[in-house]
Structures are given as C-alpha cells and as structure tokens.
Amino acid sequence: MHLLSLLSGRKKLVLIFLILGAIQSNALKLNLTDSNGTCLYAEWEMNFTITYEVTNQTNRTITIAVPDKVTHNGSSCGNDQNGAKIMIQFGSTLLWGLNFTKESSHYSIHNITLSYNTSDSTTFPGAVDKGVHTVTLPEKFEVPLDVIFKCNSVLPFNQNPVVQRYWGIHLQAFVQNGTVSKNEQVCKEDQTVTTMAPVIHTTVPSTTTTLTPTSVPIPPPTVGNYTITNGNTTCLLATMGLQLNITEEKVPFIFNINPATTNFTGSCHPQSAQLRLNNSQIKYLDFIFAVKNEKRFYLKEVNVNMYLANGSAFNISNNNLSFWDAPLGSSYMCNKEQVISVSRTFQINTFNLKVQPFNVTKGEYSTAQDCSADEDNFLVPIAVGAALGGVLILVLLAYFIGLKRHHTGYEQF
DSSP: OEEEEEEETTEEEEEEEEOOSOTTOEEEEEEEEETTEEEEEEEEEEEEEEEEEEGGGEEEEEEEEOOSOOBOTTOBOOOSSSOEEEEEEETTTEEEEEEEEEOSSEEEEEEEEEEEETTOTTTSTTOSSOSEEEEEEEEEEEEETTOEEEEOSOEEEEETTEEEEEEEEEEEESOSTTSOOSOEEEOHHHHSOOSOOSSOBOOOOOOOOOOOBOOSOOOOOOEEEEEEEETTEEEEEEEEEEEEEEEETTEEEEEEOOGGGOEEEEEEOSSEEEEEEEOSSEEEEEEEEEEETTTEEEEEEEEEEEEOTTSOEEEEEEOOOOEEEEETTSEEEEOSOEEEEOSSSEEEEEEEEEEEOSOOBTTBOOOEEEHHHHHHHHHHHHHHHHHHHHHHHHHHHHHHHHHHHHHHHHHHO
C-alpha cells in the first residue's frame, strides 16, 4: 500500500493506492476531504492499451497499468461555482484527469483526458513520433446529487490509437454533509443483458455466491461461450466449463463459474491475446495466450484475483505456463476434464474446452487439434517400447529353452 497525504490550509487530500498483484490492472482509491468531511470519493480500476509507430513503419501495442507511485497535483473538491477534478500523474510518462460539474439536481462526469509521453523509451521502446500525445473522451455521464455511481462491468472507450478501460467504479462528487451516500446509481451495463458488443459482453450481475470449503462432490460447471472482437472482426473464441480449485491452509474451496452471471472482455494482438472474466466474487480471471516460433499458440499466463467466503482476497499469477498448445490457424479442443495447475494452491479444471485465440476466420472455429493427440504422441513410444520388449523376452525364452534341450541331449549320450 502506498499512502500520500497533502495538507493545505483547512483541506486535506488523501490518496490511497492499492496494488492488487496483476500487471494488467491496479486499483485506485481516492478520498478528498475538507472541514465538513469527505467531499469527493472515488474507487476504480483502469488500464490503457496504446498503439504507437516504431521503425520500419510498423506498429507496436502496449498495455499500461497504473504504477505504484503517483502524484495528484490539481485534484480538488469543487463547489457551486467551480468544478471538481481528479488529476493523477504517473511520473513523467502519463497524466490522467477527470472533471465534474455541479448542476441544480445532478452532477456531470465529463472530459476524461489521457496524455502520454512517447519520449519515455522505457515505456515506449523504439517510438518514432516522440512527444506528448493527448486524447479526450467526449462521453458525458449525469448522476443525481447525493448519489454514488457504481459500475462493476468493464467500460471500454476506443479512441484510436488508445483504448481506455474502467471497471470496479464507486464514484461520488460533491458529497453532501461530509458522508458518502448510501443511495446508488448502477450503470446500465450492470443492469441489462446484452448478447454481443464490439469489445465487451455484459450479462446480469450475479447474486453473491459463497465460496466455501467443501468435501462433497461438485457437479461439472456449465459450459460458457466467450467471443472477443477487434472492431467488427472476431479475433478470439473460447468455449469451456470452468471449475476453480483453491487450497488455502489445507482447506479446499471449489467454485463453478456460471457463464450466465459472468462478464467477459479481452484483447487481441499479433503475438498475444487475453480473455478476462469477472463477476461478483471474481475481480478478474485472466487467460493470456502467446505465439511461439511464429507457428504455434499456447496458454502462457493465468492471473486471478477473487474473494473467499471469509472475505479475504486470493490472488495468484503465473506467466510461465505451457498448456493448450496447437498450430496457428487451428483451434485446441479437449472434451474431457483437464487440469491446469497454476500454482501449488490454485488449479483450474476445464470441461468441454475449445479455444482459438488467433487467426479466427469468419467468426468460426478452425479445425481443432484434440488433446487426445497429446496422449497418442505419448502412447506411441510406450507401445513401440513394449512391443520391442516383448520380442526381446520371446527371443531370450527361445534361447534358454534351446540351451536346456542341448544340455539334455549331452546327458543322454
């Protein structure tokens, strides 16, 4: 946890920054106070995917999460005459801002601005067009006064060459009487069911599912279908039932993911692809795929951050996996139960799995490589070895039988 405090006159600014352990996203919690108490409260997660030009007229895409050290110069509570602001600086590389305007019965959230400096060779290696670039989102949201805005679903904003993503939002500006309101306005993405969207699929938020220790058999999970698009083109397909197995202090927890109450989003790039799941209990479950030797793809990384029944957080990351290996241009399929061991305390059991994270054509799966082929490749040398061993045994038996008969003939003579 990184805590920054700034005292100025009668106002105190406190910014609490929490790192949740995964490089794809971090959580921010901001509490601005004045003499009456809290005047602006915000809690959210975000990341930025930026495409920039490198040498040889090619593009490179990176995803940036909030770092562990930020400054907040320019943030303010605002009043009836002046708007409120959240301003965050990520070193000399990134500057992010959000503005609020107070009206008679509501306040507006607007002008989300991101500036990034491609002169930073560490963050933007090989960038050709060096300098500061700024994108401003034109979207505007209105929230009634004395109401906190909440949105657990991922809200993606694509403004070429930057994709901004926000989720896990709890936000109230112009807080009245110094206390954050208990009245909520929930974003429409958390309220309604949609079948497909260009970047994110949103479903009805789930009721709380308690993840508890279990010693009885758990039924297989429901199989879900997950489709990620890049613009209007399908770029990742996944079909699978997922069962999470967690062992914390030798107590097993087993949890089936229900696709009907699970949100998902993702991204596709030439050398990597990501599928992210989240619901009321799972902050995120990431499946990250990679290309190897320009010929095959595989599951390289899994990240999870979720809550257990006792309210404690559980998070694990492993970027050194090697599962679901198949040629590019094909899909990987395994109808039987398969176990993905992410760590000593966390594994994922998959059922009726089919996945294709690259080279999807016409929104359909390509010819699949079945996991049984892996077993066949393993069994062939065993079968050959067993056959050779059997032949060798027969030869030795024939030899010893012949030798015994030969000695018996000498004795009779």
